Amino acid sequence: MIELEPALKSLTENKVEFVIIGGVAISAHGSAYLTQDFDFCYSRSKENLSKIVSALSSFNPRPRGFPVDLPYLFDETTLRNGTNFTFRTSIGDIDLLGEVAGVGIYDAVDTEAEIKNLLGYAVKVLSIEGLIRAKRAAGRTKDLLVLPELEALREVLSDEE
């Protein structure tokens, strides 16, 4: 489970460039899908990596499945040496994606984002169209299962008909 409020608070207060994707984004658009983690796409600029470290360090992120007895350093170098990360933190599971399959890197994701007010914070959320492309590209059963609902939402929210 993820506590969303402290995550959004810290990311916005530290002015992190991020776009919410995954289950939280899907829910924000009106889906009944229930997620347990928080996924976001982030800009990989040097400045932004530093902001992410400032924003998330206090939650003690460690890669999920990483041996508990081994030390793990969450810093800019760690983020620079990878692209996508799946972290367990003190507030829940947080996934950081430098690139979203079907959409692209942060700049492409950002152009398909919409500003939404969530829990008192104005944040960027990937559009339904972007989410559909991402889910199709991911191609896992759990991603494909959510497609009919997203496509229905896209249809009813469009101005056509």
Add this chain to the structure above:
Amino acid sequence: MLWKVTKIIGMKKTPEEKLLNPKPGSKVAAAQEFGIDLTLLVENLRLTPDQRIRNLQKSMRNLHRLRQDAEVRGVQNHDRT
């Protein structure tokens, strides 16, 4: 001119109408056939994104509590055997 505007307005269906009366062959109809409960979408679309995320957070916490309870019960049952 006015009749044209009226006609256009009359043709437009709200998202709720589209969900409650799916057009055959539409994505909404496909979702219904797939097993999606469209009434849940109707309810969610009546909410703001903020309200949807607050509900999501509540559901996450409830599920988490259920899992924790189940784990505790599992340990207790295991201790009894």
